[in-house]
Amino acid sequence: MSPEVIQTVGSQAARLELREVTKIYQKRRRNTVALNRVSFAVEPGKIVALVGESGSGKTTIARIVTGIERPTSGEVSLGNWQVETLPTRRLREYRRFVQMVFQDPFSSLNPHNTVLQTLMRPLINHRHFSLSRAREQAFAIMDTVRLTPVEQFANKKPHQLSGGQRQRLVIGRAIAPAPQLMVADEPVSMLDVSIRADVLYLIDELRQRTGMSVLYITHDLLSARAVSDEVVVLYRGHVVERGAAQEVIRHAEHPYTRVLINAIPNPRRDMYPVLSRDPELVHITEAGSTLPSSQYPSEAGALKNVTGTSGVKTDVAVGCPFIQRCPYATSQCAEQTPVLQGATTHQVACWHTGEI
Amino acid sequence: MLEVKDLWVTYKSRHGKPVTAVRGVHITIPDNTFIGLVGESGCGKSTLGFAIARLLDGRRNQVAGSVVLNDVDLLKLDERELRALRWKKVSVVLQGGMNAFNPVHKIKQQFMDAMRAHGNFTVTEMKEKIALLLQHVQLDSEVMEMYPHELSGGMKQRAAIALSLVLDPELVILDEPTTALDVVVQHAIVDMLKDLQRRLKFSVLFISHDLGLVLEVAQRVMVMYAGEIVEERSTATLLKKSLHPYTQALLDCYVDPQAEDVRLAGIPGSPPDLSLPLRGCAFAPRCAKAFAACRDEKPETTFGGGGFVQCHLYTKQGVTTDES
Numbered sequence: 140m141s142p143e144v145i146q147t148v149g150s151q152a153a154r155l156e157l158r159e160v161t162k163i164y165q166k167r168r169r170n171t172v173a174l175n176r177v178s179f180a181v182e183p184g185k186i187v188a189l190v191g192e193s194g195s196g197k198t199t200i201a202r203i204v205t206g207i208e209r210p211t212s213g214e215v216s217l218g219n220w221q222v223e224t225l226p227t228r229r230l231r232e233y234r235r236f237v238q239m240v241f242q243d244p245f246s247s248l249n250p251h252n253t254v255l256q257t258l259m260r261p262l263i264n265h266r267h268f269s270l271s272r273a274r275e276q277a278f279a280i281m282d283t284v285r286l287t288p289v290e291q292f293a294n295k296k297p298h299q300l301s302g303g304q305r306q307r308l309v310i311g312r313a314i315a316p317a318p319q320l321m322v323a324d325e326p327v328s329m330l331d332v333s334i335r336a337d338v339l340y341l342i343d344e345l346r347q348r349t350g351m352s353v354l355y356i357t358h359d360l361l362s363a364r365a366v367s368d369e370v371v372v373l374y375r376g377h378v379v380e381r382g383a384a385q386e387v388i389r390h391a392e393h394p395y396t397r398v399l400i401n402a403i404p405n406p407r408r409d410m411y412p413v414l415s416r417d418p419e420l421v422h423i424t425e426a427g428s429t430l431p432s433s434q435y436p437s438e439a440g441a442l443k444n445v446t447g448t449s450g451v452k453t454d455v456a457v458g459c460p461f462i463q464r465c466p467y468a469t470s471q472c473a474e475q476t477p478v479l480q481g482a483t484t485h486q487v488a489c490w491h492t493g494e495i
Numbered sequence: 496m497l498e499v500k501d502l503w504v505t506y507k508s509r510h511g512k513p514v515t516a517v518r519g520v521h522i523t524i525p526d527n528t529f530i531g532l533v534g535e536s537g538c539g540k541s542t543l544g545f546a547i548a549r550l551l552d553g554r555r556n557q558v559a560g561s562v563v564l565n566d567v568d569l570l571k572l573d574e575r576e577l578r579a580l581r582w583k584k585v586s587v588v589l590q591g592g593m594n595a596f597n598p599v600h601k602i603k604q605q606f607m608d609a610m611r612a613h614g615n616f617t618v619t620e621m622k623e624k625i626a627l628l629l630q631h632v633q634l635d636s637e638v639m640e641m642y643p644h645e646l647s648g649g650m651k652q653r654a655a656i657a658l659s660l661v662l663d664p665e666l667v668i669l670d671e672p673t674t675a676l677d678v679v680v681q682h683a684i685v686d687m688l689k690d691l692q693r694r695l696k697f698s699v700l701f702i703s704h705d706l707g708l709v710l711e712v713a714q715r716v717m718v719m720y721a722g723e724i725v726e727e728r729s730t731a732t733l734l735k736k737s738l739h740p741y742t743q744a745l746l747d748c749y750v751d752p753q754a755e756d757v758r759l760a761g762i763p764g765s766p767p768d769l770s771l772p773l774r775g776c777a778f779a780p781r782c783a784k785a786f787a788a789c790r791d792e793k794p795e796t797t798f799g800g801g802g803f804v805q806c807h808l809y810t811k812q813g814v815t816t817d818e819s
């Protein structure tokens with residue numbers, strides 16, 4: 140990347156913080172607690188990976204951080220922006236600073252726009268560049284995201300690009316407004332294993348050069364380990380383990396984190412430390428595979444329906460959210476909800492941390 | 496046993512150039528074998544699966560070669576003979592097939608339709624069979640009374656696998672059966688499949704772009720690149736020593752997440768355009784070990800190590816390989 144690009148792409152670093160964020164979706168008969176008092180931060184210029192299986196609440200966090208959705212309670216801030224109370228009219232302005240990259244690069248691109256048009260638009264709309272300056276900058280971004288030779292790619296449309304090239308275009312579009320935060324929701328899960336590294340390391344390189352922070356959402360712990368500084372493990376809307384990527388993945392404590400590690404396809408699995416080959420955990424499958432869907436886990440089984448003083452029914456979690464699948468559960472796990480404990484570099488929410 | 500000989504498939508389209516997605520494939524799938532087919536997106540995996548199951552429209556596409564199942568060349572059968580064979584001999588779960596369940600019918604309906612079309616069963620017999628199949632894929636028998644939207648993605652995929660087994664086929668072709676699912680569900684389904692195949696002893700052609708996953712379930716692996724099978728051997732041998740540089744590069748994409756240092760690898764470049772004629776080895780432009788012959792001459796197949804490889808490193812004289 141040329142120094143000029145770094146300058147113009149460069150953004151101010153900002154800290155993202157979620158404090159006790161709860162999101163409850165109201166349904167006809169009962170409420171779904173999609174997020175339960177989630178707290179974590181992304182320090183300026185860092186990459187934090189948010190991992191968890193389908194339905195754990197990852198996208199809900201992304202929607203709350205980008206202001207598409209408001210939390211039921213709790214606070215979200217990015218630098219000086221207080222997101223959860225932001226008036227709707229200021230959201231547009233805010234969104235310039237928080238850019239999303241989605242899973243499917245195809246559906247998030249306008250099929251009629253060329254690469255050049257796709258990259259020029261945010262420069263004109265958000266940064267009010269003149270046409271010629273936007274054009275020049277768009278070429279610089281193409282160079283940065285390696286859509287080169289640029290002259291050859293400038294006039295291509297999305298269907299003429301490979302999957303990896305399309306995702307690099309989406310990333311280029313995301314950095315164009317000089318965001319403070321990039322939220323990448325499963326950016327490589329639709330790509331071949333052979334091109335994932337390329338796209339992930341591009342994101343990594345960009346945050347190093349521009350200083351933006353990155354919230355990287357994935358269900359793949361391996362890629363989380365490879366590019367992120369910190370990992371936050373989400374299970375049914377609860378943060379069950381968090382800390383430095385190296386710590387969380389090499390010394391996973393929570394049984395659920397170990398299930399995730401065990402599920403990573405790995406031809407060299409035999410090299411795994413004994414830890415994740417725990418025979419009990421190998422047999423934990425997806426929750427509910429033998430259950431009819433009425434019991435399928437989107438609503439935590441440990442939820443008890445309580446009627447509050449206002450007379451409105453709300454589900455309140457009691458006990459560990461992982462209890463139904465946990466081979467180590469005891470009566471304490473059923474009665475009390477474990478909270479995150481431990482040094483800030485590695486915290487676990489499990490009553491039996493260190494014993495299993 | 497299924498034997499594919501010199502199979503070629505070309506898609507013809509009114510707009511655009513014809514695409515030759517399968518280019519002279521020779522493979523054998525023995526009975527009672529779980530075999531994986533891997534390769535990057537667009538290399539022709541689904542096309543090969545379709546051609547084996549005769550799902551390609553022969554009038555619009557050009558299919559040449561032979562697909563022999565127990566002495567019968569499937570490519571020579573007429574529609575009526577084919578229909579008799581489907582489900583009973585070969586069944587297919589299509590890519591994204593879990594979404595193929597008709598949303599207005601209960602799950603059991605779709606099983607019964609297939610059973611009625613192929614035999615005389617009483618309703619009780621059918622229900623018993625469905626319950627057994629659901630049990631095989633670790634679903635509760637209640638699932639048969641449910642509608643597709645009441646099932647999670649993983650449950651639907653299990654149901655689709657159960658449906659493919661309804662008439663006890665000899666070969667089941669599963670095209671990316673777990674790709675849309677998250678890692679934990681994927682792992683569980685693949686474990687279940689492996690166990691089921693070992694117990695019921697049918698053959699599976701498991702198509703996936705994820706070599707790591709395939710190596711965990713399959714007994715043999717075929718690696719496809721640009722319409723050709725470039726390496727085939729048993730999983731155990733492949734894990735010990737893979738010969739084709741493409742297979743090696745794919746394997747290098749997997750690292751132990753708990754290793755001290757984790758650096759993801761990829762394969763630079765992208766696969767060739769299958770609408771163009773290919774010269775030399777199709778992988779040469781991306782191959783770290785390529786030499787002059789690779790760009791000009793098509794490598795021949797070299798047999799050995801209980802399988803084969805198609806690469807000049809093993810055919811050219813005077814080339815030192817790390818094989819000794």
Ligand SMILES: Nc1ncnc2c1ncn2[C@@H]1O[C@H](COP(=O)(O)OP(=O)(O)OP(=O)(O)O)[C@@H](O)[C@H]1O
Nearest residue numbers: 164171173191192193194195196197198199200437
């Ligand atoms: N608009 C909505 N209305 C009701 N429930 C919702 C809504 N959006 C999400 N949910 C529920 O909230 C929970 C979390 O969903 P979310 O999409 O955040 O999960 P995710 O971790 O992103 O999953 P995936 O990996 O499948 O994308 C799920 O139980 C989901 O069914």
Ligand SMILES: Nc1ncnc2c1ncn2[C@@H]1O[C@H](COP(=O)(O)OP(=O)(O)OP(=O)(O)O)[C@@H](O)[C@H]1O
Nearest residue numbers: 506514516535536537538539540541542543704769
């Ligand atoms: N109906 C069609 N008409 C023309 N070309 C086609 C058609 N179907 C597939 N192709 C082309 O044939 C090639 C092989 O496609 P195929 O679907 O077999 O690949 P694949 O290995 O299954 O890929 P994926 O992993 O993405 O499913 C691709 O280049 C594709 O664009």
Ligand code: SF4
Nearest residue numbers: 459465468472489490
């Ligand atoms: S708190 Fe109890 S149920 Fe929850 S993960 Fe720990 S041992 Fe298992």
Ligand SMILES: [Mg+2]
Nearest residue numbers: 197198199324
């Ligand atoms: Mg999501």
Ligand SMILES: [Mg+2]
Nearest residue numbers: 540541542590
């Ligand atoms: Mg396919």
